[in-house]
Amino acid sequence: MRLNSRFSLLVIFLLVIGTSLIVYRYSVAGIPFTPGxxxxxxxxxxxxxxxxxxxxxxxxxxxxxxxxxxxxxxxxxxxxxxxxxxxxxxxxxxxxxxxxxxxxxxxxxxxxxxxxxxxxxxxxxxxSVTPPPRFLGPLKNSAKALLERIHQTSANDLSLAYALIAEFQTPQQDVQFLLQGAPASQRIVELLSQADIPARxxxxxxxxxxxxxxxxQTWVQLIADEQVHLLDPKGEHxxxxxxxxxxxxxxxxxxxxxxxxxxxxxxxxxxxxxxxxxxxxxxxxxxxxxxxxxxxxxxxxLLNLSIHSLPLNDQSVFKGILLVPVGVLLVVIMRTLVGLSTSGTFMPVLIALAFMQTSLLTGVVGFLLIVGVGLLIRSYFSRHNLLLVARISLVIISVVLILALFSVISYRMGLSEGLKLTLFPMIILSWTIERMSILWEEEGHKAVLTQGGGSLLVAILSYLVMSNEWVRHLTFNFLGLQFIFMALVLMCGSYTGYRLLELRRFGVFRSSET
Amino acid sequence: MSFALVKPDVMNMKRLSLFNHPLASPIRTYRALHDQGIMGMNCRNLRYIARYNPRRLYPLVDNKLKTKTLAIEHNVNVPELLSVVREQPDIRTVQSVLNDLNGFCIKPAQGSGGKGILVALRAENQEEGQPVQWTRTNGKPLSRNEISRHLSNILAGIFSLGGRSDVAIVEELIQVDPLFQQFTHEGVPDLRVIVFKGLPVMAMMRLSCHDSHGKANLHQGAVGVGIDIAQGVAVNAVQHGQPITHHPDTQQPLIDLKIPHWQNLLRLACSCSDMTGLGYLGVDLVLDKHKGPLLLELNARPGLAIQVANNAGLLPRLQSIEALESIPASLDERLALLHHLY
Missing domain, CATH: 2.60.40.2250 (Immunoglobulin-like)
Incomplete structure (x- = not known):
């Protein structure tokens, strides 16, 4: 590789800075390299x-x-x-x-x-049991009916408490009546006390x-079988x-x-x-x-160049931000060394960041659903004569509607995961849909599958790397790594050799060598 | 400098063996490609495009309208420009211009990779007194509405990089030279010449076929025929990256392809390079039945498939040009140089 000397100096300079910061953090601040x-x-x-x-x-x-x-x-x-x-x-x-x-x-x-x-x-x-509250009037009947009902279906104090919480999840008429006067957590404690179970x-x-x-959050603490238990009255956690x-x-x-x-x-x-x-x-x-x-x-x-000198609130923000260069580096490697084509250069990193919030499966399914339905809607719009800006805007509105629809459907089906779909970068997704749709019209579905698949593959890889506990530990604790990333990107940027997929593309030349 | 056509059956047998896959032994493949001087994408971008093509000259080739104007100034032959559609209202008025034609071709000025090119032919059994009917090259009818929508899409910037708003140019249709008629299906065959520092380096004929839907782009399935740069005769042919010997639709043996007016085509390619000032340039030429060699378009980032079509790497030739102390100014001297350069 022919590199001009100033360029190699820059790379070496960055590597030295990065390495010395890492060594400093390791030896002086005592941060280990592994999270274990x-x-x-x-x-x-x-x-x-x-x-x-x-x-x-x-x-x-x-x-x-x-x-x-x-x-x-x-x-x-x-x-x-x-x-x-x-x-x-x-x-x-x-x-x-x-x-x-x-x-x-x-x-x-x-x-x-x-x-x-x-x-x-x-x-x-x-x-101990607080003095049992006195339910008055019609409340008394409701409480009594409820306690009798769950007493039938429970074996001990703890299962009674669980059954009670389950009742409050899907309130029937008597429970709804109870809920009118006080929040669920308070009513659950009152009912448990009524049943001689110490609770607060x-x-x-x-x-x-x-x-x-x-x-x-308000939770319920109770003593059953001389053990202290902690229960979420909403039954979520x-x-x-x-x-x-x-x-x-x-x-x-x-x-x-x-x-x-x-x-x-x-x-x-x-x-x-x-x-x-x-x-x-x-x-x-x-x-x-x-x-x-x-x-x-x-x-x-000042020598302590760590994010840990910031207030907690900002540290949490940086924990995510410091992972972005990892994803970016991966995209650079995938494009210059492997030769994968993605639609939208850094779109996969943004998608991977969304995956971090949603979990991988929900994220991938959500991405495919949104892009798939978006492509269908977009193909309908392409029948009309529309200017580009108007069409893109329609796609954005459609994406918002799709997000809303999927969120409602998944929530109705009891999948709270679906609500996280709103974390997807909407504008970026809309442009992806627009570009893929044009690609479809011009080059056919194969090109769409290659590019879309390439983007998704890079996004999943970025997600896997960025969500790795060790990678998170290193990027958060060793700011020097960022200089190493910079040096690596610089080196990738000056690589004139073949990309991995070019070896396959030009594979015919191998046989005619002799 | 001649390469024998590799027999396809031998190639297929080799491909069947998984062990022989180019990625099975990446280092050996890497070395083999390197030894033959095959140029990769990174090398092209860094060593040649970034070094020899100044950014400020890109608009000259990325905008077909500018290329055309420049070509006319420098007496380079181009297909005749019939009309330019710059604004939405022009779409209505342009239809009346089209009515008198036998066919036309609409291109986005800033389109890349053959995107957004619409070719319209006058329908054959036209009724008297009726409005003109158009068809696509594959014979399917093309309504006026479709033409308007295509023009509107071009203006909106669908086909230009980054969605910038664009203008549409309407050109006369190219009459395929009868010599090429038997080597093509539906589309116009064009000649891609790579010109480096004013010297032609490598050439390839791109023949459209059924697979490529009349398009002459190799990645869309067109046939690429490598052409001996000094002689203008076929040396090798590929489709879908694999060697072939006959045109898949017309069954003509591709090795018979000999390009007439070869010296004129090379001359044209060299003058294109001179007029733009770009050091590493892809020149797309066509041979018109009546007008002879015409410049179709220029490309500041020419693709690498030309190496596969020629079964030869670009790097040895580029490096021998880089080693030259000076490049003669006159076209004749440059073309004479070709015979003992590679």
Whole structure:
């Protein structure tokens, strides 16, 4: 390969920068190359905002107490100007912020890191049957009828609770009547108490990697056979999924005096921390900007070129963004080294990003359905004399309608997966449909299948690579990799050899060599 | 410089064996292609197109209207331009121009790869006093509505790169030279010449056939016949990337193909390269029954299939031209150079 020297210098320069950043992160920050030798750490950020009334302010926020399978390893707050006190007793913790004078919009942060590990200090909360609520009048009859009905179909306290939740999924007349006065979670607790089963509502936070602006959900906690159980009154989630019990004492999550309009939103991020102990954990985690720039913490400052020095909210965004170069690199390789043709250069990467949200099967089926139906509709429009912009717009509107239709149908069929189809890039899909339709008219269905298949193949490959746990770990923790990607793309861009598929195309020349 | 036609049955037997598949031993195939100087897509794009074709000259060849104007300025023969449709209202008025013709050809000015070309012939049993009826080359009727819609599509930019709005050009039909009549089915055979730094490098005749639906593009199934660049005689022929010996529809032995006016065609190709200033150029020529060699269109990114048709790689020839110290200015000297260059 003939390369001009300045070009090779650039490539070598990028490789050196990338490698040294990676080595630095590995040896100094202690980030391992494989996700396996790590703890999983959930960082949860609660952002409380409210408007102060130009008066002394006192805000009390419920904090998660001991958890069965999560151990708190660090917690931080950011509250400029506020005094902070933790109010703890054996089962409850609250943060109390106060300030003499404040006005306007105030924002307070609480960040805690939880390591996934069985908590030995955790003692199951004990609570007894609250005095059975008194259902009045017609409610009494409904409650009685319901309890009698499910008592017949259940074997023990736990199965009774499950049956009760199932009843609330598809409410019959008596259940609907009960639901008029109170939410399902409260009614379930009341009915369980009525049946002498200790139960109460708790506020839980479902942990989902990279989730932002989440809110707390009300779940039902009950004691059956001297075991504490946690049930989702909506029946959607199982207690085995990662979750954090935020508040379990029937107290409010936020108490605010001297302000109004308090809102709380949660962001969370799953991180992999080296096993080398809590010191390394905090070294990495403390980079999080809270009370000032990272240097204020005496950390490694600018040299620590990691995304981890950003607020959690932005870190989650970057976790996805940093994967895009992987997909782009794959497209470059597929086109210049393999020679696959795709419709729309980087369309497969966007489709792969959509697949990441929907799961592969739903994504592929959704893609095929949308493009297939879109092609049918487009072939109808092509019978009319239409200008290009108008036709493309019609295709976009059709794609929106198809998305709406499929979402409704799949929801009716009980497939909530179908709702995720809206994550597809609609404009890009419309252009794909338009281009494929022209290709169909000009070159026939074979060309459409080759290009469409090529695009789908590259999209699936990108998805497989981008959703790989190891790839995610590396791209998120080693920013230096991006320089390596750049160098690789540069090298691909100057490759003058044959593409893999050209070996087949020009295969006839092999035999006439002699 | 002559290549024997490879017998197809031998080729098919070799293809049947999975072990012999070109991708079964990619490194050996890679070496074999490299040794024969076959040019790949990446090499073409980087070494030749990016280096010898300045970007600012592309519009001259990507826009057929500009090519035509340029050709007329430089006395290069082209099919006669009948009309240009620039705006939607022109579509109505152009129909009256068409009425007096025996046939015409509509092309998008910025179309690529033969996209959007519509050929219309006057229907044979035309009734007196009735409006003119048109048919496609395959004999199927072509309504005025279809013609209007095609023109409208061209203006909207369906066939141009990136959907830019375009203009449609209406040209006279080319009368296929009777010599070629037996080698073609439905369409007009054209000659593709690769011209590098003003010197013809490789040539290929593209014959349309039933498989290609009258189109002369190799990837659409047309027959490609490699032509000896110095002599103008057939050396090899392929269809669908496989060697063939006879035209699939007319059964004519393709090795008999000898192109008349060869020197004139080469001269025309060289002048096209001179007028555009592009270093690496694909020139598409046709031989008209009455007008002789005509320039059909130019291509700044000519395809690589010409190597398969010629059963020879482009790189040795391109490299021997790159090794030349100077290239003579006169066409005659350049053509004389061809005889001892490759």
């Amino acid at each position: 030798q790590t703890h999983t750490v959930w960082s949860v950020e609660a952002k409380v905002s409210f408007t102060a009334d130009d008066a002394p302010v006192n805000l009390s926020l419920a904090l998660p107490a001991a958890q069965p399978s999560l151990t708190r390893i660090a917690e931080r707050t950011a509250s400029p100007g506020f005094g902070l006190r933790f109010d703890e007793d054996n089962s409850k913790r609250r943060a109390e912020w106060s300030i003499r004078q404040a006005s306007g919009l105030q924002t307070l942060y609480y960040v805690a890191d939880f390591q996934v590990a069985n908590n030995s200090a955790y003692a199951a909360p004990l609570f 509502t708790v506020k839980v936070l479902l942990l989902e990697d990279g989730a932002r602006r989440q809110s707390l 199982k207690a085995t999924q990662p979750l954090l019990i935020w508040e379990q004492g029937d107290k409010s999550v936020i108490d605010l005096i001297g302000g109004h309009g308090a809102k709380i939103g949660f962001s969370m991020l799953k991180q992999r921390m080296p096993i080398s102990g809590a010191s390394a954990n905090s070294a990495v985690l403390n980079g999080t900007v809270l009370n000032g720039p990272p240097s204020a913490h005496g950390n490694d400052g």
